[in-house]
Amino acid sequence: MLGVDDVAAQLGSIGFRCRGCGACCRRVAEDSNLVLVSPAEVRTIMAATGMAWGEVAEPYPDFIGTDNGAEYTLAWCLRRTADACIFLQDGRCSIYAHRPWICRTYPFMLVDDDLRVSECPGLGTPLSPYDARNAAADLCRRQVAEGVEEDGIRAVFHEATVPPGKRVVIDSEGVKVLDG
Known part of the structure; x- marks a missing residue:
């Protein structure tokens, strides 16, 4: 796993500043704005907005x-x-303070020891060492959080029973049967 300093150096060499264009939030191709969220992130947004899970x-x-x-x-x-x-x-994120990891760290993602970069108009803009380090710390925290969620899903999946004829989501909290 890459350390914060390694990631910060890579981010500094790439450069990035969010332009607030909202392109990452819009569908420009099939599932281009598909934002995966953990149950914990859904609950955080629910608490902030008063909205229900669904x-x-x-x-x-x-x-x-x-x-x-x-x-x-x-x-x-x-x-x-x-x-x-x-x-x-x-044109703005209404849950910005409570946005999920994937939104918080876009256009970057850590996959094992590889920094992946998505297309974004803000790339190439100089990034201060302070901002690069903060962004790198967020990416490393995201990688840990995603690993914990994946381990949780694996554990639940191993014991899961999917009811016949039903549609379900298996997440780190359990098997959730969908309505309809």
């Missing part, structure tokens, strides 16, 4: 079929309209 999150759209006619998926995503995240209002 108003905040929707199941990850790729379901896996089972022999008993059931289907499951292993993640939640922020709800979206036909063209944007539901929390993009007047």
Whole structure:
């Protein structure tokens, strides 16, 4: 796993400043604005907004079929309209202080020891060492949080029973049967 200083050096050499354009929140291609969220992140947004789970999150759209006619998926995503995240209002994020890790660290992501960079108009803008270190610390915290969630899903999945003919989400908290 990369350390904060290693990631900060890479971020500093790439450069980034959010331009507030909201492009990352808009659908420009199929699932281009698909924001995966953990149950803890959904609960944080619920607490901040007063919204219910189903108003905040929707199941990850790729379901896996089972022999008993059931289907499951292993993640939640922020709800979206036909063209944007539901929390993009007047070109700004309405849950900015409570936004999920994926939004907080965009356009960067750590995969093992590899820094991945998504397209973004803010790339290439000089980044101070202080800001690079803060962004790197967030990326490292995100990587740990995602690892904890993946371990939780693995543990639940190992013991999970998916009811026949039902659609469910298996997350770190358990098996959640979907309505309808």
